Amino acid sequence: MSTLYVCITCRMPHFREDKFRTPCGESMLEIVDGFAEDFPNVAVKGQSCLMGCEHGCNVAVAAKGKMNYVLGRFEPNEKNARAILEYASKHADSKSGIVPFREWPKRVKGHFIARIPSIYADDQ
Numbered sequence: 001m002s003t004l005y006v007c008i009t010c011r012m013p014h015f016r017e018d019k020f021r022t023p024c025g026e027s028m029l030e031i032v033d034g035f036a037e038d039f040p041n042v043a044v045k046g047q048s049c050l051m052g053c054e055h056g057c058n059v060a061v062a063a064k065g066k067m068n069y070v071l072g073r074f075e076p077n078e079k080n081a082r083a084i085l086e087y088a089s090k091h092a093d094s095k096s097g098i099v100p101f102r103e104w105p106k107r108v109k110g111h112f113i114a115r116i117p118s119i120y121a122d123d124q
Helices: 024-038 076-092
Strands: 001-005 042-049 060-061 070-071 112-116
Touching: 001 024, 001 070, 024 076, 042 076, 042 112, 060 076, 070 076
Parallel strands: 001 042
Antiparallel strands: 001 060, 060 070, 070 112
C-alpha cells in the first residue's frame, strides 16, 4: 500500500484564480478521489501544504520502507489524476518504491520535483 498525498493548499500561479477553485489543490483532490476506488492499493489523503508552491499542483507518493516522491506542475484534470494514481499504484507494487522509467505514465514524466529516501531503515 502506498499513500498519495494531494496538497490541498496548492495554487497555480500561471492560471487565473477563477479558472479553478482557489486553492486548486482542492480541485485536484476531488478529481483524484473520484478515481481512487480503481486503485485499491493506494490510499488518498489531502495534505495541507507540501511546500512546493512554485510547482503547484503538488502530490507526494510515499510508503514505509520505500523511496518516496514529490511531483508537481499538474493542472487538476481527470487525465492527470488517473496518471498520478496509476504511478502511485506502481509505486505500491514495487518493493523499493522505484518504478522503472519505462513504466511511468506519460502524464507524470517531467513532473518529478524530489525523490526522498525512506525515513525508516529496513532493519528497524
